[in-house]
Amino acid sequence: MSAAAARPLVTVQSLESDMATDGAAANSVPLPDVMRAAIRPDIVTFVHGQISKNARQPYAVSNRAGHQTSAESWGTGRAVSRIPRVAGGGTHRAGQGAFGNMCRGGRMFAPTKIWRRWHRQVNVTQKRHAVVSAIAASAVPSLVLARGHKIEEVPELPLVVSDAAEAVEKTSAALKVLKQIGAHPDAEKAKDSQAIRAGKGKARNRRYVSRKGPLVVYGNEGAKLVKAFRNIPGVEIAHVSRLNLLKLAPGGHLGRFVIWTKYAFEKLDSIYGTFDKVSEKKNGYVLPRAKMINADLARIINSDEVQSVVKPIKKEVKKAPLKKNPLKNLNVMLKLNPYAKAAKRMALLAEAQRVKAKQDKLDKKRKPITKIITYFCCLSMHLRFWVYLYFIGSLLLVSQSRASLMQPGWKLPCPVYLSHSVICLLQEEASAINSASKSWYKTMISDSDYTEFENFTKWLGASQ
């Protein structure tokens, strides 16, 4: 609400009977602050619900209903249920069940009592808040439309009529007034909607239902307009100082179509006060404040103050990429740990080296005699025998005289058949085998960590 300034003007609709009016200024009234109060459908619904309970008349079932018998239970042993049964005889009623809610002719469950709490108390401020909200809502065309009134032809909301309307005496004249101000479609709608109520209510003195038409609010006591308007179907009348929430928000729904007379409209300010000024008629009452002074969210969001501070819209939404497992995906691993490449390379090389070294070691130890074997296989049986002999001999020689190993080219008597290279090879082979077996023997000892070797040798009787 723009505070003190800008109280928009509401033009007063003039009627035929009006005297010559003097210019627009006389024909407009500033909008009373009531019409700008906070609109609170929640408060209105609550208060309306509570207030509508206040016109109730108590109903109850008769006090004595169902108990006007002297029934007693027959007890057990008579092949009947234990319900109290009517005493006596000679009539249908004798022996029938009584008193229970399940019995025919018995009392009901929880008989309704007149001392039920029929009326509700509502705080005065709450009641006033609701009325104020309802008045404010009646000034919003959307809400009045939403409630279902036909206001397309109404020249302005809130609809203020000149005071000449208060003097209207005849209903026909009243109808004319309505037509002039564009309220006739609404009254017509009410008239057309008269129908017999659906349900039992029609038999309970609530036979007809119809829609609600306009509410005419006047300011002067004893205005003739009351009598003129009251017979028009759908139209209701109220005095400004006695505005009823049940009329302003029928059914708890905001937005009744209200027709104000000029006098009534001007009185509103004094009855309800303004946001700053205390009401004259209601002791110490000030109009309730809204939670948000400016509830126009769109304007707030698009305002300079907000937009200048707000971050720009993210047009491109960043989507999270699929997570790849670094343990399986090399590139992702490198992204996380660049050293991994070097480490892996070194590991591979080391592995290769290790394998090679092991293989070499084994080869050295095993020394497959590929040359000799192939050569051996090529030789004839005769020659093979000699080679074999020579080989064993050299082995024996080598084992006996290790010193002779130092001398290259020591000789064994051998037949001519074997070439020199073969002999050398054989000799090399033999010495290699010998040294290999010796070292193996040594490793066997050292590997086995055989602590009781002394015992073992004694036991074996072998000597080193």
Next chain:
Amino acid sequence: MATVPGQLIWEIVKKNNSFLVKEFGNGTASVKFSKEPNNLYNLHSYKHSGLANKKTVTIQPGKDQSVLLATTKTKKQNKPSTLLNKSLMKKEFNRMAKAVVNQVADNHYRPDLKKAALARLSVVNRSLKVSKSGAKKKNRQRL
């Protein structure tokens, strides 16, 4: 008048109003339609609502096979009788479509309603043609 802004009106109106129609579906899953004249899709939603918005567009059949295009004036919110800028259109469809687009989108009036306005225009137009020539008569004679 410090008009109650659209958002506030919507909060009040969205739960229940005289134009609300709930059809189809079961219980809470029903589709919510709205019978307001200013609603282009007849859907009950803030964007399309004729009650909660200051600027609305309405396209309806007018008199004698013409289409009525109306927009609400922003300055006259509380004067219901003079709220609408009405214009009856009786041209051929393309011309009418152009006029609609001009009013709704090119003016920057309610560019988000352009598609809805055009859709409604074509439907209304078709319904007028149908009403003129009568509904399709099924040939019930066996061939």
